[in-house]
Amino acid sequence: MSKFKKKRGKASPAISTASLPDIIFMLLFFFMVVTVLRDSEKKVDVVTPSASELTKLEKKSLVHYMYVGRPVEKFRATYGTKPRLQLGDKFAEFTEIPLFIEQHKSKLREADQPKIITSLRIDGDVTMGIVTDIKTALRKANQLKVNYSAKPMVR
Amino acid sequence: MGKTSTRDRMSNEVNAGSMADIAFLLLIFFLVTTTIAEDKGVLVKLPSWSEEPPETQKLNTRNVYSVLVNADNQLLVRGELMDIDDLLENTKLFISNPRNESDKAEDPKKAIISLKNDRGTKYKTYLAVYNELKAAYNDLRNDEAERKYSKRFDDLTPDRQKEIRSAIPLVISEAEPTNFGEEG
Structure with a gap:
């Protein structure tokens, strides 16, 4: 009986939580890396011009982005050098714009749906032709x- | 014997349980504060689309400020070449018409800016022009706010902002662009 008791007492020390911070740090790094990756996947070169009358876009969830510019170096062989539109992370035609907007709307509550804003990130050297078509x-x-x-x- | 062993354990292991909390705090802090490249820009409201051509309105020419930007990024304002640096001052003069001249707007409410560009105009130039026009309105609204309430326009209450906005409404009408110089 005494043998049994002793064994039990020795086997019950608390599980070491020393590795918990490591796990959470891993999570932290994972999130940091993922956030950077998603934003940097650009297929067109965009250098936005500068302006003084700026408005800050407060609610990120209401904003979707469209990129317009010349394809980056590695896509020039397949897509040429004419300015192109990028929706999400791929090249797109103007006909795909309504669907893209609907997709964004479907993620929001109904009350927020009319408030969405399109942020156009357009390269300064692009001509107005493509911009007009998008508008x-x-x-x-x-x-x-x-x-x-x-x-x-x-x- | 038993007593010494417990003491040994205590001195060997530092309690690392709170480390997790610290790491959590960091994680949450980063999640909350990281903003993915904050976005600023010139906010515009496009006119809604209609298939029918818009009704032609007869406007007094003195109330219309036509700005044309051609494919070579040159500016033609009311039939005369203008440098973009002069656009802001001239637009403000046109809207406010401080000396009541007969070729400028009767009233800020009646003033209309007509902007037309070519499909070959550089976006950079177009935005710069749009920016100047918007700046002219913002400046005038600020002046008005300063004069009436001695405050900046942005610091006013929403009601007063609305009042000034309706006294100096921003009307920029954009015509369908011409197509002379689009790149092939």
Whole structure:
């Protein structure tokens, strides 16, 4: 009997929690790496022009992005050098814009759906032809709140 | 014997349980504070689309400020070449019309800016022009807010902002662009 008791007492020390911080640090690093990766997957070169009358976009969940610019070096062989539109992480045609907007809307509550903003990140050297086409597509899709993304400029 | 062994254990292992909490705190801090490249830009509201051509309105020419930007990124304002650096001042003069001249807007409410560009205009130039026009309105609204309430426009209550906004409404009408110089 005494033997039994002794054994039990020795086997019950608390499980070491020393590795818990390591696990959580791993999570931390994972999140940090993932956030950077998702944003940097750009297929077109965009250098936004600068402007002074800027509005800050407060609610990130209401904003979706469209990129316009020349394809980056490694895609030039397949897509050429003409300015292209990028939706999400792939090249897209103007006809895909309404679907892209609907997809964004479907993620939001109904009350928030009319508040969505399209942020256009357009390269400064692109000509207005493609921009006009996108604007027309947006108007046809009844998405009228548009933000021309720009760098701050001091007057 | 038993007593010494417990003492040994205590001195050997530092309690690492709180490390997890510290790491959690860090994790949550980063999750909350990291913003993915904050976005700023010129906010515009596009006119809604309609298939029918818009009704032609007869406007007094003195109330219309036409700005044309061609494919070579040159500016033609009311039929005259203008440098973009002069656009802000001239637009402000047109809207406010401080000396009541007969070729400028009767009233800020009646002023209309007509902006037209070419499909070959550089986006950079277009945005710069749009920015100047918006800056002109923002400046005038700030002046008005300063004069009436001696505050900046942004610091006013929403009601007062609305009042000034309706006294100096931003009307920029964009025409369908011409197509002379689009790159092939």
